Amino acid sequence: MKEDKCPWVVLVSRPKETDEWVVNTLVNEHRCVQSRTIKACNYKFIATNIVKQIESNPTIPVNALQEDLILKFEMNMSRMKVHRAKALAQKHVFGDFQKQYAILRDYGVKLMEINPGTNIKIDCHTEPNINFNIRTFRRIYICLRALKEGFKANLKDFIGLDGTFMKGPYPGQILTVVGVESNNGIYPFTYALIKNEDKQKERGIIPAIAKLYPQAEHRFCLRHIYDNMKRQWKDKELKYVGVCNCYYCKAFSESIRRAKKFNAESHDWLIQIPPAHWARSHFSRRAYTNILLNNLYEVVNGKIQGGRDKPIIYCLEYIIEYLMKRICNVQREIDRSHGPLTPSTTTLLDQMKR
Structure with missing residues (x-):
């Protein structure tokens, strides 16, 4: 049986020499009203149909998804059902939020194996009851070796500290440390993800830096x-x-x-x-820069915005991907430059000569 506009069809035959039926043609795709009514009511079925759409456009609004699905299946469906389907599809694409915390330590070990010299520290809170083998995530700190060596090699002794909030079901903050390179561009070289904002730690930044680096100067934005x-x-x-x-x-x-x-x-x-x-x-005469704003560091927050509402490992990989792209872009600029000075320094020197 084949309904109008429905490609589903099955053609069978029974040879004379046997009593068994043989399927000759089968197109197992339904678009008829009955099939749509049964399948489209299931949000899991909807999720399987929007996985590729979520991969190509993770920020697509639920309303837009709902309109596309109504046109595709030619039937109404509630916004809540589409919302649940989108959440399930995102879990399939980006991973499960809770499960990624469970494999975070394995991720850190693997990252250090691939990048020897990389520093990673994970801090967890262990339940006081010994009968419960449960640890709660607190924070993770990552400093890739390539960025660490680059900072020590040829950067100004000036760093900025800033942070941005996570947007997923588990609240937290992404903290970044950004330097200023020789071409007066930003140089993010280490970052951390903490469970939530800690006002006590925030107030302790200045005395902590003063204790570790007594000669360092602290500036406010x-x-x-x-x-x-x-x-x-x-x-x-x-x-x-x-x-x-x-x-x-x-x-x-x-x-x-x-x-x-x-x-x-x-x-x-x-x-x-x-x-x-x-x-x-x-400012002391030892200052390497007269920067008064943290606009340079807000750039990093904007670049990693796409990973703030994702599971933790996906978020960390998103940051690494941005850092790798930035290294390649900077190296491309270096290859195109001529002379012993950076482009910004060359321009400034030319202006002073006039």
Whole structure:
């Protein structure tokens, strides 16, 4: 039997010399109403039909999937059913969130075998009850050998610390450490994934760095300082004070006085932050850069955004893939360059000669 617009068909015959029936032709594909009604009601069946679509476009909205499926099967289906099907298809494509935590240590061991000299540390919390053989993930730290050696070889002694939040069912943060290369570009060289935001650790960054690197200078991102000021004082002209951009202490003093006349309360709040952390006039002469913002490091957060809502191993591999691509792009620029200096340094030197 073959219904209109349905390719399903079976052709059988029975030879005269036997009582058995033989299938000659079989097209086992249904598009008839009965088949669609039975199969499309099952979200697992829907998931098998959207796996390739999820692979090519992981961020496709549920509404768009729902419209495509309605056109394909010519029948209505609920948004919740499509949502469940998408979640199942994503699990098939990217892996299971919970199971990937269970094999995280094996992943770390394999990564160190493939990249000798790579540093990986995994911290877990063990249940106090010895009858339960359960460990809870806390954090993982990864520093690839190639990036570590590159940083030690020819980079400025300037690093930035930043983080971005995970978006999956398990909350957490991706922390990145980014340097500045000789061409004044970003150089991400180590990263970590922690279970959630730890305010106590956040407050302990400055004393920890001061203990490990007593000669290091700590700077705050000017944009974050300004955002904190805006929450209390809505004056848009606050950002035009220009105190931070002064290169000399005399100019700084004049600018800070103008800021006090403009808004005394914001002035009193600002001077509580040591100027050595945010004003160029108070930077030591050992400083390798006059960067005041963390825009360079926000670039990394934007590049790894595609892995923030994925299982942990997929997320870590997503970051590694970005780092490998960046290394190749930088090497391509190096191969195209001529002369002993980097392109940005050459341009700056040419401007100074004019």
